[in-house]
Amino acid sequence: MNTLPFNKYTLIIMTDDKQVVLERILQVTRYRGFLIDGITASVNNANNIATIELLVSSDRPITLLIDQINKLVDIKSVKVDNKTSQLSNKKECSA
Amino acid sequence: MTDSKPLTGGGLLFNVLEQHGVHHIFGYPGGAIMPIYDALYDSNVKHFLCRHEQGAAFSAVGYARASGKIGVCMATSGPGATNLITGLADALADSIPLIAITGQVPTAAMGSDAFQETDIFGLSLACTKHSFQVHHVDELEDVLHQAFEIALEGRQGPVLVDIPKDVQMATVVQNFKSAAPLKNKVKLPLADITKALDLLTHAKQPILYVGGGVGMANAIDEVRTFAKTTGIPSVSTLKGLGALDNTNANYIGMLGMHGTKAANLAVHDCDLLIAVGARFDDRVTGKLDQFAPDAKVIHFDIDTAEINKRRKTDAPILGDLKANLPLLTMPLNIEVWQTKVQEMKANCAWRYDHPGESIFAPAVLKEVSDLMPKNTCVTTDVGQHQMWAAQHMTFDDPCNFLTSGSMGTMGFGLPAAIGAQISRPHDTVIAVSGDGSIMMNVQELATIKRYQIPVKIVLIDNAKLGMVRQWQDLFFDGRLSETDLADNPDFCMLARAFDIKAKQITKKNEVTAAINEMLDHNGPYLLQVKIDACENVWPLVPPNSANNEMMESA
Numbered sequence: 180m181n182t183l184p185f186n187k188y189t190l191i192i193m194t195d196d197k198q199v200v201l202e203r204i205l206q207v208t209r210y211r212g213f214l215i216d217g218i219t220a221s222v223n224n225a226n227n228i229a230t231i232e233l234l235v236s237s238d239r240p241i242t243l244l245i246d247q248i249n250k251l252v253d254i255k256s257v258k259v260d261n262k263t264s265q266l267s268n269k270k271e272c273s274a
Numbered sequence: 275m276t277d278s279k280p281l282t283g284g285g286l287l288f289n290v291l292e293q294h295g296v297h298h299i300f301g302y303p304g305g306a307i308m309p310i311y312d313a314l315y316d317s318n319v320k321h322f323l324c325r326h327e328q329g330a331a332f333s334a335v336g337y338a339r340a341s342g343k344i345g346v347c348m349a350t351s352g353p354g355a356t357n358l359i360t361g362l363a364d365a366l367a368d369s370i371p372l373i374a375i376t377g378q379v380p381t382a383a384m385g386s387d388a389f390q391e392t393d394i395f396g397l398s399l400a401c402t403k404h405s406f407q408v409h410h411v412d413e414l415e416d417v418l419h420q421a422f423e424i425a426l427e428g429r430q431g432p433v434l435v436d437i438p439k440d441v442q443m444a445t446v447v448q449n450f451k452s453a454a455p456l457k458n459k460v461k462l463p464l465a466d467i468t469k470a471l472d473l474l475t476h477a478k479q480p481i482l483y484v485g486g487g488v489g490m491a492n493a494i495d496e497v498r499t500f501a502k503t504t505g506i507p508s509v510s511t512l513k514g515l516g517a518l519d520n521t522n523a524n525y526i527g528m529l530g531m532h533g534t535k536a537a538n539l540a541v542h543d544c545d546l547l548i549a550v551g552a553r554f555d556d557r558v559t560g561k562l563d564q565f566a567p568d569a570k571v572i573h574f575d576i577d578t579a580e581i582n583k584r585r586k587t588d589a590p591i592l593g594d595l596k597a598n599l600p601l602l603t604m605p606l607n608i609e610v611w612q613t614k615v616q617e618m619k620a621n622c623a624w625r626y627d628h629p630g631e632s633i634f635a636p637a638v639l640k641e642v643s644d645l646m647p648k649n650t651c652v653t654t655d656v657g658q659h660q661m662w663a664a665q666h667m668t669f670d671d672p673c674n675f676l677t678s679g680s681m682g683t684m685g686f687g688l689p690a691a692i693g694a695q696i697s698r699p700h701d702t703v704i705a706v707s708g709d710g711s712i713m714m715n716v717q718e719l720a721t722i723k724r725y726q727i728p729v730k731i732v733l734i735d736n737a738k739l740g741m742v743r744q745w746q747d748l749f750f751d752g753r754l755s756e757t758d759l760a761d762n763p764d765f766c767m768l769a770r771a772f773d774i775k776a777k778q779i780t781k782k783n784e785v786t787a788a789i790n791e792m793l794d795h796n797g798p799y800l801l802q803v804k805i806d807a808c809e810n811v812w813p814l815v816p817p818n819s820a821n822n823e824m825m826e827s828a
Contacts, residue, residue: 195458198407199395206399246579249460252404252424 185236187216189260192231195253196222204231207247213237228255280445283411283437284313287375289448290418291319296346298322298337298696300330304350305390307377309442322696322725325717327354329689331361335370336690339676340651341697344425348375352390360683363401365432367680368513369490371425372432380440381409395436403431411444419453427456429577430490460578462592467601470572470589474602477546479611482506486513486679487551487575489672491595497550500603507615509537511552513679516669524612526619530558531815532661536618538821541566549573551595554584564820574598624666631781635659635734635805636666638785639706642732643667645789650674650702651694655687655711657741659734661811663706685714691729692721709735709762719772722798730792731800736807737762744810748828769800776800
C-alpha cells in the first residue's frame, strides 16, 4: 500500500509542433509514474512552437519526469510552475 | 540506381544509407515494402534475408554492438513491423544505435484498418529513442539524416522510420544535404569536478563501478588508465564486461545478482562509489537502500535523467566520459584497502574441480574462453548459460561480449551472432545459448545456411528453462511449473538439417577435444553440451536482499 503523499505539479512544456509530440509526452508521463490531472495546449503558428500546460500528480520527485520529458527530441524546455504546484511534501519542493 | 530510371523514395533510402556508410542491412520483404525491395535490386547495399523480423532486428543489434557502427533492419507493415518491436525494445534498453525501416500501407489507406496495417508509429513510442512517419517523399531525405543523427548522438538508441508505400514509389530529387544539427539537445553543464575531487582525495575505500556506457563512449583506454593510475579496485556490470583490464590485480569482476562475492562485498564496504557509464540497475544493486550503504557517489554519465534516478549522487559529472574521466585521474594512497580487496578476491576465486563425470558448464565456458582466438566475439542468450558465460569467460573489449543486458531477451544470441559475424568476417564468433533460448529464434539457422555464416554455437543443454527452474527450486518451494524441456528436439539433427556440422558431448573427458574441433572447423558448427539439470548459478543475491547476503549454495 502506497502511503507516500501525492504531490501535484504544473509543468509548462515548450515544444516544436511535431508529429505525435503530445502522445510522446503523455506516454512518458504515464510510464514514469505520474497521473495526468489536466492538460491545455496551444500552438503558435508563427513559429510552430507549442506550449503545453500539464497538471500531474505523483509520489515521485518531479525532477525524474522533467529529465525524461526533456530527453524527447522535440522538446525545447520543461519547467515547473511553482505558483500552481501543490506540494504536500516540502522536501521534494526543490524542483 | 541506373540513370534511366527516375529516383524514387525507395532508391533515395539506399542512397542515404550509403551516404552514411551502411553496407549491410537485415530484413524481410512484404507487400507494403515492395517498392523499397525493388529499389534494393539496384542498390550496392548488401541485404541479408533473415527468417523472422525479430531475427533481422537482433542481427542488426549484433552488427552494431560488434562493430561500433549503426545497425539497420527493415520489415513490412503490420506483422512485419510488430515483429521488430522486441528488437527495438532491446536496443532501447541497452542503448544500441539502430535504424528500423518499416513499410506502411499507402497514405490514402492509412487509418482505414487496411490489410496489414498497424499503427507502428504509435507502437514505437515506448520502444524507440525517436520515430518518424514520412507523409511526403520530399521529407524523406531529411528524415533519414535526422534518424542517423538521433540514433548516434548522446545516449545512443533505436530510431524507427515508417514509410508509406506511395512515398516509397514517388519520384524525388535528392538534394544531398545532411541533416541540420539537432536544435533541442539537452544542454549539459560544464563538468564541475571540484566536489568529485574532494570526495576522491578523502576516500579510504573507493570502488570504480564500470558499466556499458564506457564502451559506448569509446572511453576504454581512459577507464583503464584511471583504474591503473588511481589503483582503485574496480567492478563491472554485465554490459561493462571487457571494458576493464582483466589482468589488473585490483579488478574483482562482475557485481550484482550473480556477481563475484568479492565484488559485492567490496562494493558493500566501500566509502566512495565512482559510477562510470552505469545506472544502478536493480540486477546490480539488489535491495537499493542497502547497496553500498556507506558510500558517497560520483556519477559520470551522458544522460541527465540517470543522475539521481535510483541513487542519490553526491557529485554528478555529465558529458563525454572520454574528456571528463582524465580530470580525476591521479595516484591515490589506498594500499590498505587494495590489500583487503585483493585478499577478498583470492578467498573468493572460482573453482572448477567439480566432482563426477558429468560436464560442469562453468568449466566448459572457461575452457572455450581460454582456447578461443584473440578478438573472438561471444554472444549469449538469456538464462543460466548467460550468467555462467559472464562469470567464467574473459573479454578484452565490450564489443566482444554481446548479451541482452537490460531487456534479458531470450532469442537474442543466435541472430546477434549472425550480425556480429557479418560485421567482423575475419573474427571468430561464438553464440553461447541454452536449450530454451535457442528455440526462440531457431529459424535463423536457415540464415546461417543461406549465407554460410561460420558462427559456432555452444548449446548448454539441461533440458530445462534452467534459470526459472532454479528460482522455482529456491524461492517457490520446488514447485516446478512449466520449466521441463525433456521433449526438446534432437539439436544435432536439427543443425544438420541446415547443413551445420554438429556434435553432442555428455562427459567431462570429451570437452577439450570437442571445443578444439569446433574452433578448427571452417564453417558453422553446433556443439551440444549436455549438463546436469540440477546445476544452479552461484553465487546468487536473492530477491529483495542486500548484495552482501549472497547465497553460495542451496
